[in-house]
Amino acid sequence: MIEALGVTKRYGDLVAVNDVSFKAEAGEVVGFLGPNGAGKTTTMRMLTGFLPATDGTAVVDGHDIFDEPLAARRAIGYLPETPPLYPEMDVSGYLKYVARIKDVPRSGRKQAVERALERCGLSHVARRVIGSLSKGYRQRVGLAQAIVHDPPVLILDEPTVGLDPNQILEIRELIRDLAAPREGEPSHTVILSTHILPEVEAICRRVIMIHDGQKVLDDSMENLTRDGGRLEDVFARFTLRETGADAAAPEGGEEAVQ
Numbered sequence: 001m002i003e004a005l006g007v008t009k010r011y012g013d014l015v016a017v018n019d020v021s022f023k024a025e026a027g028e029v030v031g032f033l034g035p036n037g038a039g040k041t042t043t044m045r046m047l048t049g050f051l052p053a054t055d056g057t058a059v060v061d062g063h064d065i066f067d068e069p070l071a072a073r074r075a076i077g078y079l080p081e082t083p084p085l086y087p088e089m090d091v092s093g094y095l096k097y098v099a100r101i102k103d104v105p106r107s108g109r110k111q112a113v114e115r116a117l118e119r120c121g122l123s124h125v126a127r128r129v130i131g132s133l134s135k136g137y138r139q140r141v142g143l144a145q146a147i148v149h150d151p152p153v154l155i156l157d158e159p160t161v162g163l164d165p166n167q168i169l170e171i172r173e174l175i176r177d178l179a180a181p182r183e184g185e186p187s188h189t190v191i192l193s194t195h196i197l198p199e200v201e202a203i204c205r206r207v208i209m210i211h212d213g214q215k216v217l218d219d220s221m222e223n224l225t226r227d228g229g230r231l232e233d234v235f236a237r238f239t240l241r242e243t244g245a246d247a248a249a250p251e252g253g254e255e256a257v258q
């Protein structure tokens with residue numbers, strides 16, 4: 001579970017993220033959408049503790065990111081826009097290193113790395129140096145480092161950017177699987193940003209939209225696409241208009257903004 005509570009980021013006069021609150025439960029895949037510059041990455045960086053919020057806080061798996069930053073960070077797997085890779089390390093060495101700094105017990109590290117390699121389609125390049133991999137493979141390594149310690153919450157900033165069509169399908173399948181796993185395995189909370197709306201329709205149960213740093217929509221996919229509604233129309237409706245208290249509410253959509 002993750003809850004954002006009035007998260008705000010100011011850069012001088014610019015309010016990049018303005019009082020954003022939402023909650024996502026285990027088993028949910030939430031699409032975090034908005035135009036370029038809306039504040040998605042900034043919000044995700046604050047939720048993961050990489051960027052201090054100017055105001056507000058977040059609770060990750062019961063841990064407040066300010067009061068218990070280490071526990072909160074351990075509970076999160078984060079794929080940033082630019083994954084923090086070490087080009088001179090080999091893939092499995094790098095994942096072992098990440099598992100260690102994420103406090104995976106020594107006895108379980110090998111298995112954790114093998115599982116992440118397998119889930120991200122990396123087993124056959126485990127010994128390759130990261131710097132020699134193609135862009136898509138480096139993206140897979142980024143995803144593998146986010147899941148290697150099997151955190152309950154995953155924050156993925158454009159996870160399928162740069163992947164080939166087959167791999168996109170596999171990664172979507174993986175994300176769905178993480179949220180709603182087989183019996184006996186823990187379910188995860190996944191929040192992902194993307195500009196690929198069919199991707200959101202394929203894997204997200206809920207959509208949160210931000211525009212100019214403000215949350216403008218938080219609703220289920222089912223509601224949004226009822227009666228053949230298209231997500232791209234919803235996106236246009238909520239992100240082409242002005243934000244602010246006097247902005248016109250969309251037709252029948254007043255209750256959608258929570």
Ligand SMILES: Nc1ncnc2c1ncn2[C@@H]1O[C@H](COP(=O)(O)OP(=O)(O)OP(=O)(O)O)[C@@H](O)[C@H]1O
Pocket residue numbers: 011014016034035036037038039040041042043
């Ligand atoms: N370090 C910074 N200093 C000043 N402004 C910043 C900084 N980082 C981000 N911003 C601004 O904050 C706003 C939100 O940026 P952010 O990267 O969160 O957008 P985004 O929704 O992730 O966009 P994209 O879809 O292009 O990835 C933008 O106006 C951006 O220019």
Ligand SMILES: [Mg+2]
Pocket residue numbers: 040041042081157
């Ligand atoms: Mg971004």
